[in-house]
Amino acid sequence: MSTEEHPIQIPNSTARPLELTDDFSPGETNFIKVDNFKFFYGKKEALHGINLEIPSRRVISFIGPSGCGKSTLLRNFNRMNELIPGVRHEGDITIHGTSIFDPSVEVIALRRRIGMVFQKSNPFPMSIYENIVYPLRIAGQGDRSVHDETVERCLCSAALWDEVKDRLHDSALGLSGGQMQRLCIARAIASSPEILLMDEPCSALDPIATAKVEELIIELKKDFTIVIVTHNMQQASRVSELTAFFYLGNLVEFDETRKIFTNPSKLQTEEYITGRFG
Amino acid sequence: MGGHFSNTGALSTLTQEYRRRPDFFRGACLFACILTVLLLVFIFGEILLKAWPAIHKFGFGFITGTQWSPNREVFGVLPVLIGTIASSFLALLVALPLGLAIALFLSEDFLPDPLRQVIRFVVELLAAIPSVVYGLWGIFVVIPLVQQYGTILSAHFGFLPLLAGPAYGNSLLTASLVLALMVLPTITAISRSSLVVVPYSLREGSYALGATRWETILRVILPTAAPGIVASAILAFGRAMGETMAVAMLIGNSQRLSWSLLSPSNTLSALLANQFAEADGIQISALMYAALLLVALTLVVNLAGEMVLRQTQRATAGLR
Ligand SMILES: Nc1ncnc2c1ncn2[C@@H]1O[C@H](COP(=O)(O)OP(=O)(O)OP(=O)(O)O)[C@@H](O)[C@H]1O
Ligand SMILES: [Mg+2]
Numbered sequence: 001m002s003t004e005e006h007p008i009q010i011p012n013s014t015a016r017p018l019e020l021t022d023d024f025s026p027g028e029t030n031f032i033k034v035d036n037f038k039f040f041y042g043k044k045e046a047l048h049g050i051n052l053e054i055p056s057r058r059v060i061s062f063i064g065p066s067g068c069g070k071s072t073l074l075r076n077f078n079r080m081n082e083l084i085p086g087v088r089h090e091g092d093i094t095i096h097g098t099s100i101f102d103p104s105v106e107v108i109a110l111r112r113r114i115g116m117v118f119q120k121s122n123p124f125p126m127s128i129y130e131n132i133v134y135p136l137r138i139a140g141q142g143d144r145s146v147h148d149e150t151v152e153r154c155l156c157s158a159a160l161w162d163e164v165k166d167r168l169h170d171s172a173l174g175l176s177g178g179q180m181q182r183l184c185i186a187r188a189i190a191s192s193p194e195i196l197l198m199d200e201p202c203s204a205l206d207p208i209a210t211a212k213v214e215e216l217i218i219e220l221k222k223d224f225t226i227v228i229v230t231h232n233m234q235q236a237s238r239v240s241e242l243t244a245f246f247y248l249g250n251l252v253e254f255d256e257t258r259k260i261f262t263n264p265s266k267l268q269t270e271e272y273i274t275g276r277f278g
Numbered sequence: 279m280g281g282h283f284s285n286t287g288a289l290s291t292l293t294q295e296y297r298r299r300p301d302f303f304r305g306a307c308l309f310a311c312i313l314t315v316l317l318l319v320f321i322f323g324e325i326l327l328k329a330w331p332a333i334h335k336f337g338f339g340f341i342t343g344t345q346w347s348p349n350r351e352v353f354g355v356l357p358v359l360i361g362t363i364a365s366s367f368l369a370l371l372v373a374l375p376l377g378l379a380i381a382l383f384l385s386e387d388f389l390p391d392p393l394r395q396v397i398r399f400v401v402e403l404l405a406a407i408p409s410v411v412y413g414l415w416g417i418f419v420v421i422p423l424v425q426q427y428g429t430i431l432s433a434h435f436g437f438l439p440l441l442a443g444p445a446y447g448n449s450l451l452t453a454s455l456v457l458a459l460m461v462l463p464t465i466t467a468i469s470r471s472s473l474v475v476v477p478y479s480l481r482e483g484s485y486a487l488g489a490t491r492w493e494t495i496l497r498v499i500l501p502t503a504a505p506g507i508v509a510s511a512i513l514a515f516g517r518a519m520g521e522t523m524a525v526a527m528l529i530g531n532s533q534r535l536s537w538s539l540l541s542p543s544n545t546l547s548a549l550l551a552n553q554f555a556e557a558d559g560i561q562i563s564a565l566m567y568a569a570l571l572l573v574a575l576t577l578v579v580n581l582a583g584e585m586v587l588r589q590t591q592r593a594t595a596g597l598r
Pocket of ligand 1: 068
């Protein structure tokens with residue numbers, strides 16, 4: 001595809017190092033590193049060589065028109081795409097400098113270090129309590145006091161504790177849509193992952209529930225590196241510090257969110273965020 | 279009704295015509311429905327009527343009595359009731375794990391799809407084999423096996439009441455094993471359909487939390503499908519209780535109370551099939567009383583199964 005520059009020349013943003021200006025301790029700047037990463041569904045190449053460095057303890061949003069490969073890249077971070085038959089990849093993704101595709105890396109262990117929240121909330125048909133304890137149980141943690149502590153901590157983090165503390169042992173399916181999604185977030189952070197992946201986590205929620213989840217995301221970035229896929233431009237600008245714009249399987253632009261939304265370097269980015277296509 | 283079109287000529291006649299035609303079919307369907315319900319009421323009433331002399335004469339003692347001797351006009355059906363429930367329960371004990379394992383293999387992608395379809399077809403074919411053929415197969419295959427291995431078992435473990443000898447070929451165990459095979463398709467089909475409707479998002483959610491495939495199956499998929507699996511077991515239990523021909527050929531038709539799985543026993547349906555032809559007088563009435571018990575028992579079991587099944591469908595509908 002063409003990587004036509006903006007008529008008014010602005011220095012290529014992906015080339016210069018990111019300067020993040022706020023109070024948070026910077027953390028590693030290349031915590032997740034995507035290195036010339038290509039991904040194939042059968043013969044179809046969905047990602048055409050992505051290069052991306054994600055710093056830790058930030059919120060990064062992936063934006064771009066439908067089908068551009070946002071979910072595909074996101075689902076590679078925890079190797080969920082491997083569940084689909086006939087897929088393969090080229091290039092590499094490293095976390096903390098270790099390739100996630102290294103034969104010594106166990107996919108189970110990888111997924112425990114990376115929480116994932118899906119577009120449609122997917123609580124298990126068990127109690128609220130058991131939903132959150134699930135990742136602990138499969139990790140072999142059977143201690144009741146650890147369970148109790150984790151349930152309270154994660155529900156508090158997910159801003160759900162006050163709403164459900166009196167019915168922890170009721171079925172999770174009795175919650176409202178927004179509560180279910182926050183429960184799924186609580187469950188995703190129960191095994192204390194370092195990274196939280198969210199694929200359009202608010203697209204099935206009403207504005208109030210969305211606002212709650214957004215507040216939650218901003219709160220959670222103190223402890224997690226959060227990558228969020230969203231179609232909602234306001235959401236991207238509200239919650240994320242960095243934004244990556246994808247188009248047709250390419251990373252077009254990656255920069256500070258503020259810059260992407262006020263002064264993008266690429267014409268395609270500008271056209272997309274101003275709603276001229278996508 | 280029809281007020282809108284009363285003065286629009288052609289349209290009006292057309293509408294009326296449309297109304298009249300479905301009315302005929304509707305009537306026919308309604309008639310068939312009512313007929314079915316009436317038939318059920320009629321059958322139940324007829325059995326009750328014929329059983330009445332025995333109900334009047336033996337009362338509740340019929341159910342608790344352990345002797346069945348038509349010559350002395352003593353009729354107690356307890357051993358047969360126990361045999362009915364025990365044989366169905368044993369059949370379930372064998373068929374449920376087996377059927378569930380098959381259902382899992384058919385719903386998960388352990389095997390390539392064409393192979394899964396073949397297995398599914400073969401299991402469903404089991405349901406098409408006539409009862410009497412199962413009975414013959416039991417006589418020629420299962421009876422010799424039970425006799426052979428039962429003798430060995432009772433020689434070593436005969437001190438256990440359940441395995442006390444001698445090992446007759448015609449026994450509770452034989453009937454239960456064949457019954458297990460007969461109810462296998464019921465369990466497999468219903469369990470499988472409740473397993474395949476478990477939403478993919480739940481599997482995905484479990485994998486994303488670092489669960490292995492078996493952890494996902496055991497902790498998420500099976501519990502989600504549990505009500506459907508329970509329903510399949512209940513319905514299979516009901517089917518096993520009503521099963522007649524094969525059981526009558528294999529169970530040994532003995533009304534003696536025994537703990538041993540290797541001893542002959544009897545079930546309500548086998549009792550009816552075996553004795554009705556030669557029965558007269560109060561024995562007919564006693565058999566009708568037994569039939570009434572059987573109908574009541576299967577009705578309760580089937581109703582319970584249907585209820586659980588319906589609840590499952592509602593619960594999983596909420597998941598999607
Ligand atoms: N399971 C799959 N098999 C084959 N092709 C797929 C599969 N999943 C996605 N694709 C293709 O890969 C490309 C990228 O899809 P992806 O789901 O990553 O897009 P997306 O950016 O997340 O879109 P959306 O915003 O609609 O969620 C698309 O062209 C899509 O058709
Ligand atoms: Mg997507």
